[in-house]
Amino acid sequence: MAKISPEKRAARRAQILDAAWKCFERKGLHPTTMDNIIEASGLSAGAVYGYFKNKDDLIISALMTSMTGVAEEIGPLLARRPPSPPNVLLRELTSAISSFTARDGFDLKRIALLGWSEAQHNAPLLTTMRPFYVAFRDQLKAVAMAWQRDGVIDATADPDDVSKALLATTMGFVAQSAVLGDVEPDAIGRGVSALAKAGK
Amino acid sequence: MAKISPEKRAARRAQILDAAWKCFERKGLHPTTMDNIIEASGLSAGAVYGYFKNKDDLIISALMTSMTGVAEEIGPLLARRPPSPPNVLLRELTSAISSFTARDGFDLKRIALLGWSEAQHNAPLLTTMRPFYVAFRDQLKAVAMAWQRDGVIDATADPDDVSKALLATTMGFVAQSAVLGDVEPDAIGRGVSALAKAGK
Amino acid sequence: MAKISPEKRAARRAQILDAAWKCFERKGLHPTTMDNIIEASGLSAGAVYGYFKNKDDLIISALMTSMTGVAEEIGPLLARRPPSPPNVLLRELTSAISSFTARDGFDLKRIALLGWSEAQHNAPLLTTMRPFYVAFRDQLKAVAMAWQRDGVIDATADPDDVSKALLATTMGFVAQSAVLGDVEPDAIGRGVSALAKAGK
Amino acid sequence: MAKISPEKRAARRAQILDAAWKCFERKGLHPTTMDNIIEASGLSAGAVYGYFKNKDDLIISALMTSMTGVAEEIGPLLARRPPSPPNVLLRELTSAISSFTARDGFDLKRIALLGWSEAQHNAPLLTTMRPFYVAFRDQLKAVAMAWQRDGVIDATADPDDVSKALLATTMGFVAQSAVLGDVEPDAIGRGVSALAKAGK
DNA sequence: GATGAATGAGTCTTCATTCAT
DNA sequence: AATGAATGAAGACTCATTCAT
Incomplete structure (x- = not known):
């Protein structure tokens, strides 16, 4: 459904990264689940995976x-x-x-x-x-x-x-x-x- | 198998701890599975749990x-x-x-x-x-x-x-x-x- | 798989409950394993746990x-x-x-x-x-x-x-x-x- | 090590049965573990198994x-x-x-x-x-x-x-x-x- | 006879990831 | 593009039973 603007895309990425950071700081890297991050980001699982290949990618990023x-x-x-x-x-x-x-x-x-x-x-x-x-x-x-x-x-x-x-x-x-x-x-x-x- | 001597018990504990240490160093704390440690220790699952209450106990110890x-x-x-x-x-x-x-x-x-x-x-x-x-x-x-x-x-x-x-x-x-x-x-x-x- | 309709959701729940009932009647409450129910329901473990919090929830329901x-x-x-x-x-x-x-x-x-x-x-x-x-x-x-x-x-x-x-x-x-x-x-x-x- | 008198044997059996009963009443049949009964009876695992073939035998008895x-x-x-x-x-x-x-x-x-x-x-x-x-x-x-x-x-x-x-x-x-x-x-x-x- | 440490198959449950809609 | 239900392979842990001492 239509392309998203690069700015919006970057903003979404930052939003997810921010959620991940919050979770990691609170619970640690491995104890944090993708669901934790997905929920904290306010997006859907599919959306998160659209911006990051996998959990490891998210960790490193x-x-x-x-x-x-x-x-x-x-x-x-x-x-x-x-x-x-x-x-x-x-x-x-x-x-x-x-x-x-x-x-x-x-x-x-x-x-x-x-x-x-x-x-x-x-x-x-x-x-x-x-x-x-x-x-x-x-x-x-x-x-x-x-x-x-x-x-x-x-x-x-x-x-x-x-x-x-x-x-x-x-x-x-x-x-x-x-x-x-x-x-x-x-x-x-x-x-x-x-x-x-x-x-x- | 009758009562075990305190020395033997301590030795077993050390054996498990040693196995755990090896695994933790190699793979990290959370990525290490109890099975990894169990196998490395050469004992059975039940035996390991006889010496340590759970994974967390093992980590801390x-x-x-x-x-x-x-x-x-x-x-x-x-x-x-x-x-x-x-x-x-x-x-x-x-x-x-x-x-x-x-x-x-x-x-x-x-x-x-x-x-x-x-x-x-x-x-x-x-x-x-x-x-x-x-x-x-x-x-x-x-x-x-x-x-x-x-x-x-x-x-x-x-x-x-x-x-x-x-x-x-x-x-x-x-x-x-x-x-x-x-x-x-x-x-x-x-x-x-x-x-x-x-x-x- | 996108959002599921409430009717479909209810149907799935009934399907699992039905499977559980069958198993319980056949083997008793505790001897029945979650795997028994999962298999009988034709769904996956994760799906079943998506509808019922745990075995106890399933029993009570x-x-x-x-x-x-x-x-x-x-x-x-x-x-x-x-x-x-x-x-x-x-x-x-x-x-x-x-x-x-x-x-x-x-x-x-x-x-x-x-x-x-x-x-x-x-x-x-x-x-x-x-x-x-x-x-x-x-x-x-x-x-x-x-x-x-x-x-x-x-x-x-x-x-x-x-x-x-x-x-x-x-x-x-x-x-x-x-x-x-x-x-x-x-x-x-x-x-x-x-x-x-x-x-x- | 020597035979035990039939009276003593019967007493031991009763002692185990009593422990089992207490556990069953408190926790239910299946949720009660052999360890529960063994501990409640004050005997050892081996001893209990000397008097009852297995858990089912204990339940029925x-x-x-x-x-x-x-x-x-x-x-x-x-x-x-x-x-x-x-x-x-x-x-x-x-x-x-x-x-x-x-x-x-x-x-x-x-x-x-x-x-x-x-x-x-x-x-x-x-x-x-x-x-x-x-x-x-x-x-x-x-x-x-x-x-x-x-x-x-x-x-x-x-x-x-x-x-x-x-x-x-x-x-x-x-x-x-x-x-x-x-x-x-x-x-x-x-x-x-x-x-x-x-x-x- | 008694002990209790050891066994290991089996249990419940989670969770990274996919993909039909 | 986005959704979120479904998957299913692990993972941690338990527990009936045995058997060397």
């Missing part, structure tokens, strides 16, 4: 959408030159992640954990997800090199190591918040700061 | 067993006084986690991710898991205070913040390794070290 | 359907005024029950026993079933009062007692037939008649 | 034991000569059934219903149960003939019909009590009495 969202939030922070000093940058990153969460009523930190976990056994997801984190780490590496140029951190260190440490701290903030739920973004910055004054 | 394992590995490192300096301690922690993994043929890091993710929607698991991480962080806090006493780190900082930063870095090492798979334990220590020289 | 059937058969007999005299009414009631049975190829008497038995341990069923028998007895009481008005039976008796005796005889006809299988409806009426001439 | 119990209670009432008049006998019978119930803490009426229902699909049980009811009815027939000899009831009636009516009323008392739970034994006698004055 939902996860990647949220990752793209954070990436957009975080990108500018990492692109700034000169970059904020380490403890400030860390605070900015963790704050951005936290606020992204709050804004849409989803807890991105929980979603992220679902994604990491799922990727362990879902090859297509891992393949899609990896470049995102690689890019994130590459940007952190560029920041590290900028810091070294500016004399902010040890110029003899391997910037790869620095990027790994920073990524670890950021991902760990997410994980720790999700599991313990009491980690204010600032605490991480301050803690690293304290460590940074070591030996003085 | 398997997860907690592995957590207890790491806790035993990590405890001594955190108890040492004076504690190793930050970058060394971080290297020791990440190395311990990595070697624990290698030793038993399971990848603890992947298991940990499954656990964190599952805990988001499994209240009993979260309840059981939390104290473990709280205790871990408490030990890190004690270490931070020892460092402050010894003048190793900024004495004016809040040791809570330091413990959160350290836990984040450690958990993040696990997550990053599981997702990107190329993080040598030493890199984290070195990276933090580089940061630590900031502002000198 | 099947039982109540058959009770409603008898109630419709019996109602007019009890509503007639003046009512047939006791022995005639008893014959009419037992005959109606027997013929209802024969007509549809189910033995209602056996089904009734299954229901009474099940209701002993199935609270929802008992709750649903009771009003039916209460109504039946209330109608019998009204009949008793009509008899008393007409001088057909002892005007000083408690019509409640009469209704209980009549219900007992009717239910007992069902039970005795099911267990011994040789009770013609007329026998009960004649037997009560003989008793009624007592002391003459 | 438990049911027959209770029937034998009522038969002993009721026998003398039916053997008395001259027999009590109809309404009195009915009151005696229903009272005996009710008191038997109360005495042992089991509700015989519910148990009876379970038995009748089960017999519909359990041939061995039906075979065992039938003679009991046939004997009961035969005794009622003898009573009817005594009444006829004594001029208590219509001498031209078929005593078979009378016995069927009496058995129906008695069985119906049991069924009605179990389903509606508010039938005092006396009510039945009084109700039949009222009917008996019809046409005078």
Whole structure:
């Protein structure tokens, strides 16, 4: 019955993705049923399957959408030159992640954990997800090199190591918040700061 | 078959838990079926259900067993006084986690991710898991205070913040390794070290 | 398959109920498996569960359907005024029950026993079933009062007692037939008649 | 390990039967599991199976034991000569059934219903149960003939019909009590009495 | 004789996906 | 394009019964 406009189609897709996200956050990836999503989306089963090949497609799409969202939030922070000093940058990153969460009523930190976990056994997801984190780490590496140029951190260190440490701290903030739920973004910055004054 | 000795009973339990662990690591928590575990354990369905009330019990038990394992590995490192300096301690922690993994043929890091993710929607698991991480962080806090006493780190900082930063870095090492798979334990220590020289 | 008309839906429900009834009558309530019913209905498992929440729902529905059937058969007999005299009414009631049975190829008497038995341990069923028998007895009481008005039976008796005796005889006809299988409806009426001439 | 004395053996059997009875009354025949009975009996699985071939054997034995119990209670009432008049006998019978119930803490009426229902699909049980009811009815027939000899009831009636009516009323008392739970034994006698004055 | 751990076929139920309308 | 009823292959779990100790 007639073609649908591309805008309408995109809107429908977003609507379904939104429903999926809500369900996943509430119940987890596998415990969520297609029916849960179908009902939450307000569409019919057939309609949902018209926009997504299958549940796995929906999982990957939902996860990647949220990752793209954070990436957009975080990108500018990492692109700034000169970059904020380490403890400030860390605070900015963790704050951005936290606020992204709050804004849409989803807890991105929980979603992220679902994604990491799922990727362990879902090859297509891992393949899609990896470049995102690689890019994130590459940007952190560029920041590290900028810091070294500016004399902010040890110029003899391997910037790869620095990027790994920073990524670890950021991902760990997410994980720790999700599991313990009491980690204010600032605490991480301050803690690293304290460590940074070591030996003085 | 008459009464079984407590040792035999414990051995059987371990045998099932081992099978479950293997399956979970390979396929994930929910995609693993009870039949998978039953077959892997070499026992019958009834036997497995004689040792574990249901799948959820098995999930929680398997997860907690592995957590207890790491806790035993990590405890001594955190108890040492004076504690190793930050970058060394971080290297020791990440190395311990990595070697624990290698030793038993399971990848603890992947298991940990499954656990964190599952805990988001499994209240009993979260309840059981939390104290473990709280205790871990408490030990890190004690270490931070020892460092402050010894003048190793900024004495004016809040040791809570330091413990959160350290836990984040450690958990993040696990997550990053599981997702990107190329993080040598030493890199984290070195990276933090580089940061630590900031502002000198 | 698009929306189904209410009539079609009702027909499907009846089709399943019919299959269930057949199975229950043949094998009993609990020994009948959902698979038995599913196969007998000619539908798929999912379809059956689309019409009935679970086995218990099916049991209660099947039982109540058959009770409603008898109630419709019996109602007019009890509503007639003046009512047939006791022995005639008893014959009419037992005959109606027997013929209802024969007509549809189910033995209602056996089904009734299954229901009474099940209701002993199935609270929802008992709750649903009771009003039916209460109504039946209330109608019998009204009949008793009509008899008393007409001088057909002892005007000083408690019509409640009469209704209980009549219900007992009717239910007992069902039970005795099911267990011994040789009770013609007329026998009960004649037997009560003989008793009624007592002391003459 | 040594033989057990016949008394002890009989005691054990009774102990198991008692446990089974308790379970059956509480949960129904099929919903009761062997484990329920095993636990209630305080013995081991193996022990129970040493006394009863299987669950069906246990069901039949438990049911027959209770029937034998009522038969002993009721026998003398039916053997008395001259027999009590109809309404009195009915009151005696229903009272005996009710008191038997109360005495042992089991509700015989519910148990009876379970038995009748089960017999519909359990041939061995039906075979065992039938003679009991046939004997009961035969005794009622003898009573009817005594009444006829004594001029208590219509001498031209078929005593078979009378016995069927009496058995129906008695069985119906049991069924009605179990389903509606508010039938005092006396009510039945009084109700039949009222009917008996019809046409005078 | 007694024990109770183990067996494994069988039960109820769910749910991703399809396709006739 | 959209609908939602139907499918049917799993999945988790139970339970009557056995038999090694």
